[in-house]
Amino acid sequence: MKHVRVRITAHGREGEIHPMYDLWANAPFVDRAVALQWNFTGDALGILHYAVGDADAFEAAVADVPEVLDYDLVRDGVDAFYVYVRDDTTDALGELFDPVTQGGLVVIPPIRYREDGSVAFSIFGPDAEIQAAIEAVPDPIDVTVGGIGGLRATAPAVETRLSERQREAIRTAIELGYYEVPREADHRR
Structure with missing residues (x-):
């Protein structure tokens, strides 16, 4: 079993995977964001985020995303907020999540959205399943492995x-x- 730290990026093509992925990775009104927990059911994705940025601009943008089924935003001071977003999945998003939800892999939160549009997170599980999950990541996403270790990492x-x-x-x-x-x-x- 291994703990693998990975970074994924779609090089500005995040919208091809899902409009909310594009919003989190590229919105100028989100200064910093982390996904704290998520649940993927195959046809819908629920994610609890914490973000630093303009909550009003975020609400205006999320209201225009047709794939968003529901959301609940709670402000945390002037420039930060928690938001739960429940989305319809797209085929590309399903392809991205399937490898980490179909076997024995565990995604270890938080999932960090970086300023360069990349997303960093950790996966733990059987070596062969981790390798298969990395190989199954769909285009246009690239995966970079940042570190490999055990549970102590x-x-x-x-x-x-x-x-x-x-x-x-x-x-x-x-x-x-x-x-x-x-x-x-x-x-x-």
Whole structure:
């Protein structure tokens, strides 16, 4: 079994896969976005995202996407929001998701949309299934493998290596707003 970090890109042709993929990868009003969880049923895809950007512009754009069956947006401050989007799938999107939903592979969140239009995520599972999934990715998408490892390379494993005191420091920093933009606390408070 392997943990593989991959990056996919459609080189500006994301709309050929699905209009929402194009929106997340290329919209000028989305500064940063991550898919936190998703569920693919074959005929529909539900994804919970967290995004930093213009929520009003996002809502206007998503309302014009015919494949969007439903969405629910919750603002998180002035320039960030959570949004659940449920989409009809396209044939190309089905081809992209089938290899990671038909076997024993697990996609490890978050799925990060990058500024260059690429999407980065991790997959864990049997070596042969990972290889088959990478080989089955449809055109126009390219796959780049960024790293290969075992379970210890996944994000939750890193968290478990922190001491209780380190975890408490992080919890306190979050509560005080140290990681907010703009920062609401510093190292003294």
